[in-house]
Amino acid sequence: MNKPNLIPFDLEKAKAGEPVYLSDGSPVRLLCFDRPGGFPIVAMSVSGIILIFDTRGISCSGYSGKNGYSNKLHHKEPEMWVNLYKENDNIYPEHKIYSSKASAQLNSYYGYRGTYKLVKE
Numbered sequence: 001m002n003k004p005n006l007i008p009f010d011l012e013k014a015k016a017g018e019p020v021y022l023s024d025g026s027p028v029r030l031l032c033f034d035r036p037g038g039f040p041i042v043a044m045s046v047s048g049i050i051l052i053f054d055t056r057g058i059s060c061s062g063y064s065g066k067n068g069y070s071n072k073l074h075h076k077e078p079e080m081w082v083n084l085y086k087e088n089d090n091i092y093p094e095h096k097i098y099s100s101k102a103s104a105q106l107n108s109y110y111g112y113r114g115t116y117k118l119v120k121e
Contacts, residue, residue, distance in 0.1 A: 006074035009057030013075060014041075020057075023072050043073070080118040085111040 006021065011033070014020050020028050020043070028043040028051065035042050039060045041053040052060050057073030081104040083094040091113060098104035104115045 005077040007077050009073040009075065011041075011055050011057075014073070018075055021074050021076055023074060025076075028073070041073070077120075081115055082118060083108050083115050084113045085109075086113045087111050 006023070006025070009020070010018075014030055015033060020030055022028055022045065026046055028045055031042045031044055031050075032040075034040055035052065039052045039054050041055065041057070043051045043053060045051060051071070053073055054060065059071040059073075079099060079101075081098040081101050082096075083098075083104050084091055085094060086092075096107075097118070098107070098115075101115050101117070108115070
């Protein structure tokens with residue numbers, strides 16, 4: 001399994017409802033942010049295991065996650081997709097970025113030549 005595109009955990013983004021993932025890329029459900037003690041974040045993995053984290057997203061539990069990744073909370077880097085079009089002999093990108101390939105393709109129009117993922121270097 002390739003390591004997913006993860007970015008550091010941000011408590012405020014998590015409280016605002018942005019999805020959160022473990023280091024192996026599997027999603028977790030955050031149950032609370034105010035547990036007493038030094039590890040206030042309580043989360044549940046997709047397999048139903050309860051995990052406890054500090055405000056930086058570092059686990060205090062012994063559960064190591066899948067594939068040997070250390071157990072920390074993360075957010076995924078957002079995907080960016082763009083449609084390309086052809087008019088006469090010119091190929092040009094649409095002036096809109098989409099968050100998924102499906103939404104980009106759904107909004108394509110005449111002259112559409114393909115949907116491409118934008119990748120950071």
